[in-house]
Amino acid sequence: MDLNFIIGGPQGGGIETAGLLAVKALAMHELEVFADREYHSNIKGKHSYSHIRASDERISSIKYPVDFVGALDVETIATHYKDLRPGGVLIHDAALLDKPITKLPPMEKERLERLRAELEVGNVGTTVKELDEWLERGGKVVLPFPFSRIITERAKLASPMIEKAMNTAIATVLLRGAGIPLDTIREAIDSLFMEKAEAKELNRAVASAVSDGFDEVSRTKEMGTRSAIGKVPARGKRMLVAGNDAVAIGKLIGGLRLQTYYPITPAADESFVIEQHSSLFDPEGELVGSPIVIQAEDEISAICMAIGGALTGVRAATCTSGPGFSLMVEGIGWAGMNEVPVVITYYQRGGPSTGLPTRHSQSDLLFATSSGHGEFARIVLASGSHEETLYDAVKCMNLAEKYQVPVIHLLDKGIANCVTAINPPTLGKIERGKRIGKGAWEYRRFAFGDDPVSPRAFLGEELMWYTGDEHDESGHISEDPENRRRMYEKRMSKKEKILREVPDEDKAVLFGDENFEDLLVTWGVTTGAALDALTELRATGSKIAVLQVRMMEPFPDGFLSKFLSKAKSVMALEANYIGQLAELIEWNTGFEVKNRILKYTGRLITQDEVVNAYMRIKGGEERVVLTGGE
Amino acid sequence: MDLNFIIGGPQGGGIETAGLLAVKALAMHELEVFADREYHSNIKGKHSYSHIRASDERISSIKYPVDFVGALDVETIATHYKDLRPGGVLIHDAALLDKPITKLPPMEKERLERLRAELEVGNVGTTVKELDEWLERGGKVVLPFPFSRIITERAKLASPMIEKAMNTAIATVLLRGAGIPLDTIREAIDSLFMEKAEAKELNRAVASAVSDGFDEVSRTKEMGTRSAIGKVPARGKRMLVAGNDAVAIGKLIGGLRLQTYYPITPAADESFVIEQHSSLFDPEGELVGSPIVIQAEDEISAICMAIGGALTGVRAATCTSGPGFSLMVEGIGWAGMNEVPVVITYYQRGGPSTGLPTRHSQSDLLFATSSGHGEFARIVLASGSHEETLYDAVKCMNLAEKYQVPVIHLLDKGIANCVTAINPPTLGKIERGKRIGKGAWEYRRFAFGDDPVSPRAFLGEELMWYTGDEHDESGHISEDPENRRRMYEKRMSKKEKILREVPDEDKAVLFGDENFEDLLVTWGVTTGAALDALTELRATGSKIAVLQVRMMEPFPDGFLSKFLSKAKSVMALEANYIGQLAELIEWNTGFEVKNRILKYTGRLITQDEVVNAYMRIKGGEERVVLTGGE
Amino acid sequence: MSSDWNSGVWPDWCPGCGNFGIFTALKGALSELGISREKMVLVSGIGCSGKIPHFVKVPGVHTLHGRAIPFATGIKVSNPDLKVIVHGGDGDLLGIGMGHLIAMGRRNPEILVVIHNNGVYGLTKGQASPTLQLGKKTKSLAFPNINSAVNPILLGIASGYTFLARSYAYNIEHLKACLKQGISHSGAGILEVIQPCPTWNNIVTMDWVEKNTYYLKDWDPVVKDDEDAVKKAQGIIGIEAGEKKALGIILTDRRKDPFGKRLASVYKRYATEPPAAQQVDKGGAPLSIDLEKTFHKFYIH
Amino acid sequence: MSSDWNSGVWPDWCPGCGNFGIFTALKGALSELGISREKMVLVSGIGCSGKIPHFVKVPGVHTLHGRAIPFATGIKVSNPDLKVIVHGGDGDLLGIGMGHLIAMGRRNPEILVVIHNNGVYGLTKGQASPTLQLGKKTKSLAFPNINSAVNPILLGIASGYTFLARSYAYNIEHLKACLKQGISHSGAGILEVIQPCPTWNNIVTMDWVEKNTYYLKDWDPVVKDDEDAVKKAQGIIGIEAGEKKALGIILTDRRKDPFGKRLASVYKRYATEPPAAQQVDKGGAPLSIDLEKTFHKFYIH
């Protein structure tokens, strides 16, 4: 089975909770889940929705068209009715029926204009009711559910509370329609409102009331017949995480001791999760670690504080997105010059400038690899799934200390905000790199040697100097051309060392049959859509494989070339305009990446879009621009 | 004739003036001149020198070994004796003879160690006198000139003044040795000290005294016999400028009305020149323009102020180097998003981080072309000579307004500080781009149309909005995916428009025979060394041409391919480690740039180095790393 | 009327947000000041507060987080004819943008900075802002705040501002009066507005404001001379140390030259023809600058 | 002795530069404080002043222009055992770095910020710094300065610093005493040092300092209670408004918790085991964190 549905409403009106509740219940039902959250750069009132997918097989993307749309308000109806598959079900409060459908002040002007045009062409009318009828004529099922009445009557809620409960109400109908039993829904509510007894009771009552109503309202049956989920076998322990959570958990396991940040979407939640879990206990209940989180006055300060921390030997990191990263560039250069192990978790979002602050994008790749004046070694590692993200958060700290370079963990809004179920992590290893203890001889922080990595001592242990200027082995300013050449080469030669030593699976991963003809190259959260499409395409006989690139700098040209040279045709799939990974590949390997499937509307790339674009490319198109999703 | 000499001494001890005086006198003697200035990031005391070259033919680089070294102190002797050609002349004050030669506290530790080793190997001894003798034995000429005595006796200077006059004294000997008459030297002094009557008199006196002495000290003759300059024909009006001056003059001619800056080497002098020349008069003596210069509190403010100014319709610019540019990245992104014409003059210096703040580098190319999160159109134009720099300063402002994009004028420390003679500029044209006057209809700043460039109105004229967020045609925030796609494409499609419309000569310039086999690709100040080497190499039959790339973004791949495809072998010549232009070329054109001649010691690439490296590449080396110069 | 000053864009603040009060007062002030629409510019930072220019029907420049002041300064020095008002959050202006706020005091340009003080980073979901008191824990904080608060009025004094006022977002008339006076002031001004954020700040509620503010009476904010300036500053220290926040005009100081006058003192043409009023070309050709005269120092002979 | 504190790197300041005085006083203070060498860190910005750590034989971190304070804060919070001192120029700390200076006051970490106040941007050849008075024209300026000066002491008060002092680079004994007291203070401190720059600043000469400064007498800088704090602040306004610059300890305030204590109030382990003292692995393996307990909220069942 493969269920997709949207649940939407005004931002701040419980819509996020509704989505979480639905995902949680589905996961508790032992399904695989993947959910995208779309919201405006706004706190309350603008349209927001979750696109939730559940399946009994592994999934890592969302897919259109959807089976259900659950609408908390008219804007959701007006925005998402198009997303329904033939026979798909639209659920909304019956109380909305008489509402006008194009008088929606919060709605984006452009969307409203398109809506008006569509309704005019279809000769639809102006109320929700008329739209519903038109949809039914077009083969959709519309279920104006008497939520308000049912909640008042059965859950005995006073009417001002109804609006607050509507999210749980609609989620309940969607879940029941998908075949999730009430018990599981209530379990999910318990878990969601763990620390809020009152809210828990209220939501439990609403769920029960609506669930009873569900069994009574006749047409709800039509949902089940279309997307029934049977009982699925237990999957063992799993965790439900957004990418922000995955990073936080990884950093905490990996020994992070100082996290600095300045609030920015979609990065800030990571720091909040760390703060909330900053007491680390072992099974005996002993406090074994307690990292601190510092909210800096700006991103410049955040990176500089983290570097300062790293100099004292603590594992230090910061997180940000585009605008903040732009401000960190100078600090990162200092870390490069001074060979400081520091991790920057970089969540890409829609740019340039403030751009689309809450929307997805993969358009900062070239910036991440080449930011900063002058040349220095850095590592840029991009994760393609939530599980990988968690492990990479640990790896980044290891790489930073092992090679004494700044490491950019390159993520995106997709990973940050999408929610999925992962297996609890197994604890890997911690590599702290070359160290020197308190020594009697004269310590030189940047001592030349066969290895470009010099042994580290921490501030507090030895005499040492650091400077952003070119420096000698002790860390003192030097403008001598010969020392300059040697220090420059010391720093830059780390690139080769890293390329030599980092295991292949951290450079890139090939999915699918080795005997491919078409190679779809991708990265970041988009990997998930590519993999889901891969399954679908291979089932229909396409000779395609997916190559996920992970290490962006130093660029693993040699390793990639092995695959590129085998491909009859190479196509890139990414959420940006020019095809930044494609460019990196062409530049570094000399192979042409002729075909590019690109999306830059700020919305996730979906499984169906990848399948479709692949077909179009096989049909002769060179560049396919995707535009799906609201 | 082709004369090269070095004049060195402690920074802040008149050494800069000595260099300028020498260049000025040589230029007044109607010679072509090119002078490099090398100095530490220090105000007083560290070693500094000018390498001055003069010729009767066009030159645009310096060349080793040199004919003379004029030393104001022992460190200069110790640093530069190696730079003399066989038979070259070292001049220093006879008073230095008994000074120890390796007790030099300000000298870089590494250099001192090398010096000690060299002296030991040569069994030289420990005093200047012993070094002199050793040099003489090795075929050099040493001229310990009795400066102090001559100045005291003839110029009647009190002894505390002698040190202040030593720069003019040594410059005088060097110039006389080169065949420049005293009158010209005095003319140069007059011009240099135009506004300082007292200093003028003093220096005139010193020059006269030393010049008389010159005729008496017997071995001075040996200078003339080796490097005599005859009388050269007048060349018409010329200007003597550093790159900083050239930009300032260009900006002033081009209509700059707001310059913002935060002090940084080697950019700050440009703003100072603008400030000093901010009253622009026409031949009738009427004030026709008066730009203002604002010293901002940091570079973030500098770029934002400039953008603010540009929104009011004034031609606005800022200038900086690496660390400052790193801080400007976010602001430039805002300008990209809002299609603001603003010019950033970017002087590269040694990086990363504070790096080598006063030394040359061309290592910020990839950063300049890809800085900033998200994607947006920008222009990056790199100048290769002082004259080009001046004209490009005007062009950058035209391009900015014509295409409504931020323009980065990419220069380097080499251009900034090297001094040469150029022809007075002819005034070109001013293109202000698409304008809209005060109109009755509703103005939309970002109106869609066939042309990605929408007509501009200025703040104060119409209702308009700007935002760093994605926006609609009026400039209001919009997260609509369809509007997003169109606006994104509007901005990005400017790249093609620019590539289509910018004339070829602003993209790249080919020098030398069209029937070349080897193509030496280069950019920035290094172009000068390439061109001087080209002349030399072609004289000996090499089938080489030089391709200077000027427009770095959007990258003129089509135009370049014409030349690249003709070449049997392509080699890049640049002052960085990885060969950044080479990478850009490979990436954009698919042509391989197999050979790379690179230098990253912070010193200029010289003519002899280019010739030599070319030979080594012809001899089979793939990558040649240059290390010349102190 | 006031609706005339709506741009037509839907204000997407939360219901009950203090920004609505500021919005209303601002429209009122602009309409009563009688300046023509295109001659105004609202320049803002990033945050809930930063969106305000989009809702008002005058030209608006919604800039970067913390950078409204440099943009505004660039606009104002280039075209002093424009009335430039800065709007920003407390995070924006007193956190990331603090350096610019102080630098503006040193310049004294005729710009009014309106600080929407809600004690939180609203748009990023309620982190502590620089005005949140030490030890306080608003809804969305994991721990009580470990930073002390800054006071923009005291910083304004320390950095040379010549107009200082504090008002309250829900007292539209008072706020409007402060805005009008601040916009008319010829120099750098700070207007701190206590702006409840019902979504994240559960401390500074309407009720809190009721109990913890008072309107200044018997306080003459106008600085008379140097001696008086010292007295005023000392008085303000006392006022700001009080248990309750004072609302009203706190300082007006006309002794210092605004930035425009200072520029005019060194650029002779500035007063009559500032940059935006100057020509840069003659029908596509550069102005006929006398190169040899202007750049004589570079000429070799 | 003092020469014991020379790193061996040649100080490349101009002859007569005030930085030599600061250098000497600093070495004296460090040696007299009796802290072991490796437990100190000198953190500096960029400028002539910023080079000082290279010349002193204690660990030194020469950072970025304006960013010494964030680096220092990161060092101090991670390893509170270290004595952290910041050195920077007036351009560095009061210009580009102003935002951090104020933010540090809000945190009150045990860091002393030594401002080398020479009125100019020394290392970039003499542009006006934020402490240069309005209307003054030093050698290398094309026009008289059009910005007003900031006063770091007043900013220190406005932003919550708990130690404030001013000294003079050539009065080594006085400066050394101020340094010792500032370094020993448990909170955020500013020590402004009037530092003549004979190369660029021809206004603040030794002679000028002689005539325009005086040593504070009869001034008790120690804050007793909240009421006294207000009085002190008002007193300081008066002192700073004087014709002449006061030298001496201007404020010590021990009422406020230093940042370390504040951190310890929310991170239980901080006081005994700050980040630098914590383990992060057990012989290459992560610590045996009880995942299910720590992250229980993420577990599906």
Ligand SMILES: Cc1ncc(C[n+]2csc(CCOP(=O)(O)OP(=O)(O)O)c2C)c(N)n1
């Ligand atoms: C450089 C940068 N960092 C961070 C952000 C994210 N950001 C958006 S709004 C905001 C803070 C808003 O707080 P405040 O300035 O107080 O405004 P409010 O929303 O409270 O009105 C931040 C940090 C950003 N846009 N740019």
Ligand SMILES: Cc1ncc(C[n+]2csc(CCOP(=O)(O)OP(=O)(O)O)c2C)c(N)n1
């Ligand atoms: C981001 C950045 N901008 C500019 C510079 C150039 N710079 C070097 S030193 C300096 C100013 C020094 O002035 P100040 O801080 O007062 O120190 P001083 O030299 O006077 O001691 C500047 C602007 C830089 N290094 N980094």
Ligand code: SF4
């Ligand atoms: S989050 Fe707060 S400040 Fe922002 S709109 Fe909502 S109530 Fe207003």
Ligand code: SF4
């Ligand atoms: S320029 Fe001034 S501050 Fe810098 S070293 Fe020289 S005298 Fe000192």
Ligand SMILES: [Mg+2]
């Ligand atoms: Mg706020």
Ligand SMILES: [Mg+2]
């Ligand atoms: Mg200074």
